[in-house]
Amino acid sequence: MSTTPVRPLDLRLRDALDAAAAGISRAPLATSVDRLIGRYREGGAASAPILGNATDVLAYALYRMPATVAACSNMLRHSAFRLPEIQTVTDLGGGTGAAAWAAHDKWPDARITVLDQVGEALQLGRQLRAAEPGVVDFERWQAGSPVPRADLVTVSYVLSELKQSAQQQLVAAAIGAAGRAIAIIEPGTPSGHQRILTARQALLEAGWQVIAPCPHQADCPVRQPDWCHFSARVERSSVHRQLKGGELGHEDEKFSYVVAVPDGADVPERDGDSSRILRHPVKRKGLVELQLCRPDGTASRAVVTKRQGAAYKEARDVRWGDTWPL
Numbered sequence: 001m002s003t004t005p006v007r008p009l010d011l012r013l014r015d016a017l018d019a020a021a022a023g024i025s026r027a028p029l030a031t032s033v034d035r036l037i038g039r040y041r042e043g044g045a046a047s048a049p050i051l052g053n054a055t056d057v058l059a060y061a062l063y064r065m066p067a068t069v070a071a072c073s074n075m076l077r078h079s080a081f082r083l084p085e086i087q088t089v090t091d092l093g094g095g096t097g098a099a100a101w102a103a104h105d106k107w108p109d110a111r112i113t114v115l116d117q118v119g120e121a122l123q124l125g126r127q128l129r130a131a132e133p134g135v136v137d138f139e140r141w142q143a144g145s146p147v148p149r150a151d152l153v154t155v156s157y158v159l160s161e162l163k164q165s166a167q168q169q170l171v172a173a174a175i176g177a178a179g180r181a182i183a184i185i186e187p188g189t190p191s192g193h194q195r196i197l198t199a200r201q202a203l204l205e206a207g208w209q210v211i212a213p214c215p216h217q218a219d220c221p222v223r224q225p226d227w228c229h230f231s232a233r234v235e236r237s238s239v240h241r242q243l244k245g246g247e248l249g250h251e252d253e254k255f256s257y258v259v260a261v262p263d264g265a266d267v268p269e270r271d272g273d274s275s276r277i278l279r280h281p282v283k284r285k286g287l288v289e290l291q292l293c294r295p296d297g298t299a300s301r302a303v304v305t306k307r308q309g310a311a312y313k314e315a316r317d318v319r320w321g322d323t324w325p326l
């Protein structure tokens, strides 16, 4: 008996987005995308909501969702092997459900609840998932309201929307509601990393243990002007190119993140040294250079040469964001 292979996540999302955009004029969507890009360039929390109406919501989903889903998937790929079993997920400020797509891909049997203040975003989120299996609920929610408990609480690209005190409250709410893990992700910019560092500090002060990307609980050794961030490759769809312009068939989404578990949680330990690769590995003839964040809380370069045999073979395959050794 033959079984039909499941289409990859990015292609299923692309189909759902294409269907949502079918028959809708591109001009107002492109105007919304320009406005969103302007908002991101300005940075900081603005007084008006980023998703003002249904056109903004669809524009946001078309322009940002493939990248945010790729970044969330990448974050979970980096950390999920150390997470305990996840059966329930709450996604705070989940919008059209990017983190939910990534979480469902990782834990298909989990019950996922996406919470957001914008009804049109929730409605589009529901529509996009209509052909997908699994339980993903979309519910209206305002930051400051109670957060339903879940094994995993995700906060994806939300902190930058909020004033500093509201960011702290949201992280505290996530800590209060999460039973087994918290995952927070932000744009991979210096200010995004700064917000992640502040959230990381709050997690540590609440007695949580960081499991990714940092292989330690010490202060971040990545100093300005550098910042800790990672990258996810996203193939651009034709509708994406129509809305955002540009020639390239792909883009690289940069993101910063932290994943933590309650102290004492039973997380699978890795053997020996488990550094994090902080940059694209530089591969030259006979050697690979790796920039590493190390379990002792330092960051430094390692050179793996051909003479190291198996380690060298492994180093040829590693990617930015992986642990080292793999």
Ligand SMILES: C[S@@+](CC[C@H](N)C(=O)[O-])C[C@H]1O[C@@H](n2cnc3c(N)ncnc32)[C@H](O)[C@@H]1O
Pocket: 049, 050, 051, 064, 065, 068, 092, 093, 094, 095, 096, 097, 098, 099, 115, 116, 117, 118, 121, 141, 142, 143, 155, 156, 157, 158, 161, 162
């Ligand atoms: C940049 S979007 C990110 C959406 C989604 N998490 C993602 O990764 O694609 C920020 C989301 O945060 C939501 N948000 C901002 N402030 C909020 C608040 N005070 N209460 C609830 N949701 C909020 C917005 O409605 C929006 O959907």
